[in-house]
Amino acid sequence: MTKHTIVALVEDRPGVLNRIASKWRQRGFNIESLAVGHSEMAGLSRMTFTVDGTTTDVDQVTKQMYKLIEVVKVTDLTEHDMVHRELALVKVAANPQQRSAIIEIVDIFRAKIVDVAPESLIIEVTGTEDKIDAIFEMLRPYGIKELVRTGRIAMTRGAAAPTSVDGGKGEHHRYRPAGEGKPKVGSLL
Amino acid sequence: MTKMTGAQIVMECLAREGVEYIFGIPGGANLPLYDTLPQYPQIRHILVRHEQAAAHAADAYARVTGKAGVCWATSGPGATNLVTGIANASMDSVPLVCITGAVVSWLIGRDGFQEADITGITIPITKQNYLVLDVDDLAQTVREAFHIATTGRPGPVLIDIPRDIQQQQTEFHYPEKVDIPSYRPVTKGHPGQIRKAAQLIAEAERPLILAGHGVVLARAYDELRELAERAHIPVICTLLGIGGFPGSHELYLGMPGMHGMYWNNIAISEADLIIGIGMRFDDRVTGRLKDFAPNARIIHIDVDPAEIGKNVRTTVPIVGDVKEVLSDLNPLVQPARHDAWCRHIQEIRREHPSITIPNVDKVLPQFVIKKIYELSGPDAYFVTGVGQHQMWAAQFFWGDNPGSFVTSGGLGTMGFEVPAAMGVQFARPKDLVWSICGDGGFQMTMQEMATIVEHELPIKFAIINNGHLGMVRQWQHLFYDDNLQAVRLFHPDYVKLAEAFGAAGLRVTDKIEVEPAIEKALRHPGPVIIDFHVEQHEDIYPMMPPGASLAETVDQPEAEREAKPEKVRSS
Numbered sequence: 001m002t003k004h005t006i007v008a009l010v011e012d013r014p015g016v017l018n019r020i021a022s023k024w025r026q027r028g029f030n031i032e033s034l035a036v037g038h039s040e041m042a043g044l045s046r047m048t049f050t051v052d053g054t055t056t057d058v059d060q061v062t063k064q065m066y067k068l069i070e071v072v073k074v075t076d077l078t079e080h081d082m083v084h085r086e087l088a089l090v091k092v093a094a095n096p097q098q099r100s101a102i103i104e105i106v107d108i109f110r111a112k113i114v115d116v117a118p119e120s121l122i123i124e125v126t127g128t129e130d131k132i133d134a135i136f137e138m139l140r141p142y143g144i145k146e147l148v149r150t151g152r153i154a155m156t157r158g159a160a161a162p163t164s165v166d167g168g169k170g171e172h173h174r175y176r177p178a179g180e181g182k183p184k185v186g187s188l189l
Numbered sequence: 190m191t192k193m194t195g196a197q198i199v200m201e202c203l204a205r206e207g208v209e210y211i212f213g214i215p216g217g218a219n220l221p222l223y224d225t226l227p228q229y230p231q232i233r234h235i236l237v238r239h240e241q242a243a244a245h246a247a248d249a250y251a252r253v254t255g256k257a258g259v260c261w262a263t264s265g266p267g268a269t270n271l272v273t274g275i276a277n278a279s280m281d282s283v284p285l286v287c288i289t290g291a292v293v294s295w296l297i298g299r300d301g302f303q304e305a306d307i308t309g310i311t312i313p314i315t316k317q318n319y320l321v322l323d324v325d326d327l328a329q330t331v332r333e334a335f336h337i338a339t340t341g342r343p344g345p346v347l348i349d350i351p352r353d354i355q356q357q358q359t360e361f362h363y364p365e366k367v368d369i370p371s372y373r374p375v376t377k378g379h380p381g382q383i384r385k386a387a388q389l390i391a392e393a394e395r396p397l398i399l400a401g402h403g404v405v406l407a408r409a410y411d412e413l414r415e416l417a418e419r420a421h422i423p424v425i426c427t428l429l430g431i432g433g434f435p436g437s438h439e440l441y442l443g444m445p446g447m448h449g450m451y452w453n454n455i456a457i458s459e460a461d462l463i464i465g466i467g468m469r470f471d472d473r474v475t476g477r478l479k480d481f482a483p484n485a486r487i488i489h490i491d492v493d494p495a496e497i498g499k500n501v502r503t504t505v506p507i508v509g510d511v512k513e514v515l516s517d518l519n520p521l522v523q524p525a526r527h528d529a530w531c532r533h534i535q536e537i538r539r540e541h542p543s544i545t546i547p548n549v550d551k552v553l554p555q556f557v558i559k560k561i562y563e564l565s566g567p568d569a570y571f572v573t574g575v576g577q578h579q580m581w582a583a584q585f586f587w588g589d590n591p592g593s594f595v596t597s598g599g600l601g602t603m604g605f606e607v608p609a610a611m612g613v614q615f616a617r618p619k620d621l622v623w624s625i626c627g628d629g630g631f632q633m634t635m636q637e638m639a640t641i642v643e644h645e646l647p648i649k650f651a652i653i654n655n656g657h658l659g660m661v662r663q664w665q666h667l668f669y670d671d672n673l674q675a676v677r678l679f680h681p682d683y684v685k686l687a688e689a690f691g692a693a694g695l696r697v698t699d700k701i702e703v704e705p706a707i708e709k710a711l712r713h714p715g716p717v718i719i720d721f722h723v724e725q726h727e728d729i730y731p732m733m734p735p736g737a738s739l740a741e742t743v744d745q746p747e748a749e750r751e752a753k754p755e756k757v758r759s760s
């Protein structure tokens with residue numbers, strides 16, 4: 001397994017993303033994708049990123065990230081049984097003649113059309129990277145105008161939550177409740 | 190409850206941390222801090238002449254006392270001038286708290302006069318940094334800064350405080366304890382790993398200890414000695430580990446690596462067990478990694494988990510504070526003797542003595558340094574710059590005073606020698622402090638002579654004046670076909686310079702003057718600069734060529750040494 005999926009819980013404070021990116025750059029880590037957003041804990045953001053294990057020492061990635069004070073927990077999900085997904089929006093050229101063929105593709109991939117205009121459609125598709133690559137290839141002949149992908153997010157299957165920090169009762173008083181005080185949630189930058 | 194300004198809160202916190210000295214320079218953005226100085230007479234502010242010197246002085250003060258060093262500067266150029274000193278402390282894991290004034294908060298991000306994004310700039314060279322935008326966060330931040338700087342693997346922490354935050358008033362609440370859930374450095378080693386380490390030590394026939402800065406930082410002198418003596422294991426100290434083990438001890442072998450003792454580099458290549466203690470297997474120590482200690486299993490003890498496995502494969506890693514881990518390990522270690530192994534190393538040593546000084550009439554730099562050591566008594570401190578003189582100073586240091594060798598290791602910062610000696614002398618006002626200077630390094634930070642004379646610090650400066658950026662000259666000589674470019678150094682009249690600053694100045698141009706000059710300097714109650722005119726083209730050996738393995742170390746190139754007196758260069 002060369003592609004590693006790593007989840008990091010980090011304190012939601014200004015400058016944290018900068019610190020993490022700086023570490024990756026400084027150490028020459030090859031990070032392929034990154035997705036960041038709120039976690040189940042107020043004051044903690046959850047980052048999911050993927051690393052190419054052939055070019056980067058994944059153990060060092062984890063250890064170097066732990067050196068950052070705001071990094072609370074880093075978990076490599078690669079060996080876990082996990083669900084991982086990406087979301088993509090694709091704006092594809094679609095004149096009335098082509099439309100039904102495109103809709104057929106959308107149905108096959110269980111994607112959704114979320115915007116319709118005279119000369120274009122926006123398609124929303126969720127799935128593994130392979131699935132998104134596949135629909136992209138199918139749509140390409142019609143003319144792709146824009147593509148945006150979120151990067152992988154992931155979670156382990158089953159009741160256990162190895163990525164989480166336990167509790168919330170008192171232990172993590174430092175994490176400010178979402179939306180209260182400053183800095184605010186979403187202020188990682 | 191009476192209200193306090195942000196600046197008072199900072200000072201109150203510094204006072205409660207037991208800070209004695211702040212090295213710094215004022216400017217528009219930190220004037221509120223200066224305004225409070227009279228209220229805190231227990232804290233002395235030392236006005237330096239360049240902020241780099243503030244950081245180096247605080248760094249050296251920290252190395253010697255074990256407490257966090259404190260420096261501060263104004264925004265913009267004041268803050269950026271600290272950068273070299275912060276990077277130096279970061280590379281050598283030295284606890285430093287740097288406080289910078291920032292432009293008023295509403296100008297941040299608008300390129301205000303003297304604005305520099307110092308928190309952005311210092312992310313890669315600080316252990317943590319803060320921009321404080323709420324006066325109510327200040328006390329907590331300063332408290333955290335000291336906690337983070339001094340615990341785990343120590344390092345520099347920077348706090349950037351806009352001027353208006355320094356001026357705002359609020360109620361002061363001192364956080365009695367600091368608890369950062371995401372920062373809980375492991376200090377106690379894993380018992381299972383420690384048992385395994387004891388097992389490896391029991392099995393070893395050719396063990397070696399490689400002791401690094403961690404031993405000095407953790408003050409684990411006694412524990413290291415106990416381990417070495419109990420299991421009869423020879424001890425090698427890295428550049429920054431020097432002073433972590435008594436130099437006169439029969440088990441002490443000196444420094445390894447690029448300019449280390451030949452016998453050490455060979456011994457490492459032959460060892461069957463390497464115990465790395467508070468060190469990070471730096472490339473100057475290991476040489477070509479794939480050929481490092483090819484026959485050895487490796488025990489690596491370090492407080493920083495990220496150091497484990499970073500450079501070398503480790504058989505038994507132990508994460509924890511060196512002092513605690515060794516105290517837990519020692520009782521499990523079986524007493525042993527390794528006489529054959531020690532004898533073998535001593536045989537290599539006899540055949541390749543590495544640091545014998547040729548008996549010539551010229552003033553050899555290593556001769557001068559050796560004489561300084563001989564004449565300075567057991568309690569002196571030695572600070573060096575970076576270059577050949579530093580390597581000679583390291584090679585010839587066989588003293589016993591723990592933590593008395595202060596040098597810039599990881600970053601290799603020329604100019605460290607002058608301000609760092611100042612920091613050491615403030616920390617150890619009664620002890621003798623030598624600054625062994627390169628003529629290049631001295632000229633980088635010699636402005637601090639003014640600070641030193643002003644505070645009557647009786648530092649003895651030995652300028653190893655080879656008229657060159659000597660180490661670079663050696664590299665150009667060896668690896669660039671002797672194409673000497675930009676290494677010849679013009680120098681001022683150092684005796685007059687000393688006098689201009691108000692210090693005493695001496696010049697030595699002949700070998701017979703070396704001892705008398707050192708003795709004269711030692712008798713002089715104030716600061717002295719001795720300008721030692723040494724042989725200009727002396728190369729430092731042993732040398733492991735860059736990119737080579739330890740086993741390929743060249744002890745002494747005999748042919749070249751013979752030929753050298755004939756060489757005359759005119760550049």
Ligand SMILES: Cc1ncc(C[n+]2csc(CCOP(=O)(O)OP(=O)(O)O)c2C)c(N)n1
Nearest residue numbers: 576577578601603627628629630658659660
């Ligand atoms: C700030 C800085 N600039 C450049 C260097 C590169 N460098 C390493 S050793 C050296 C020469 C040092 O000359 P000097 O201080 O006279 O010491 P010497 O080697 O002659 O003993 C230089 C330029 C450095 N280490 N630090």
Ligand SMILES: [Mg+2]
Nearest residue numbers: 628629657659
């Ligand atoms: Mg020189």
